[in-house]
Amino acid sequence: MEDEIYWSRWRRPDNNLPQVIMYIKKLANGKWTIPEIAPFSGVVSDGGPVFNLKGDKLFFYSKRDCNRNEVPQNNIWYVERRGVNWSDPVKITSTINTDQLQAGPYLAENNNLYFINYRELSPGKMALARTEYVDGTYTTP
Template sequence: MESPSKLSTALLVLGASLCIGCTNPKGIVKFEPGNISTKAVEYSCTFSSDDTEIYFARSEQAWGSGDIKSTIYHAKKKNGKWSTPKVASFSGTHDDSDPHLTIDGNTLYFISNRPSANATRSADIWSVARNEKGAWGTPMILPYPINSEKTEYSPRTDGEGNLFFASDRPGGYGQGDLYVSKLKDGELQPPMNMGNTLNSSFGEWNLEVNDKGNLIIFEASQRETNVSPYGDLYISFKQDNAWTQPQNMVELNTSGSDLYPYLTKDGKYLYYTSSDSLKGKSTHIYVTEFRKLRWKYEQQSNNLKD
């Protein structure tokens, strides 16, 4: 991502000005203010492994105003500077959001309500692949039962190609649950609910997994431990083939919506989306150093286990 020295300096200088729902807010800055984080609604970013491309969702409608229509934007970095974002070649007509670029950069997953001859029209997971010239091809909807007649959210893959996502399909524990579709012999298998340690009787939505598939950060709504009922970020670790009890990441969460986490491939930085306050009408993309946060919550998980 950004060079450590440059980003660390920015975090120290600007981080204390952001009012976060914790006792000692620091080290959190708005990403690319005025260019990528603007007066519009921006959320759900994903970067290429070499940090030269970003894809994210943008809407001109107010956050929380109902079913907003979003478009996926794309920018490139050259000589340390990000270009002005442009609409991605495969987006701009339908409601598209939640982009996720795979590790090799050759496939991008996203959510869209665009029509398909093979499915009931709903917000489903689609994928698009780069051709030999590096241009994006024609998006394809993922098959059922990965998709459902209900809404899917936030597709993410780990280093093995397993697909994680959220859905409000029937049969879960609550309003929305986290699912995983394992990759076997080159084919994604029917999705499995990730269980009631992560999922609850409330809502679990947008998520991020690391490349090893042993760390997950996700948005949860209406839990008693939430700072905001509208969505807080939680973290859990996979230990002995089981997920630890999710912990509220209090340094990040505000009275508004905090969601759409993204981890850099080296694990140094965490990007996420926030509306900053209960009445916030816009969302922006923020970035913070992650390694100390990970160490803190991993130690706490070990203590809870003991």
């Protein structure tokens, strides 16, 4: 919406481990509010917020939902606007998210999703991936 701004930044909470957090500011009575942690962020690292064109879906990367025995990796998630609130975060399909890192989502006008990832095609290196939005689902990158 035109009266909100979302962004992410690094911080060091009390445990001194770096964490990426998403923030929001709202325009109220012609003035911007004090930044607040986005309602779906703040527990684990979440960043790179990007809206779809309608403004009712927000994509981001997150380290949530990691197996405790694994090194936490970013995956692509989204939330959907429900009135003035947001849905619980939803992890995008396994065709996009793997056991490797995914980050930096960018949503094109046609809803194709571009993002950074580590894949079998480029072991140990980052690559730019694209997944097409076809009939309401995302294709394999």
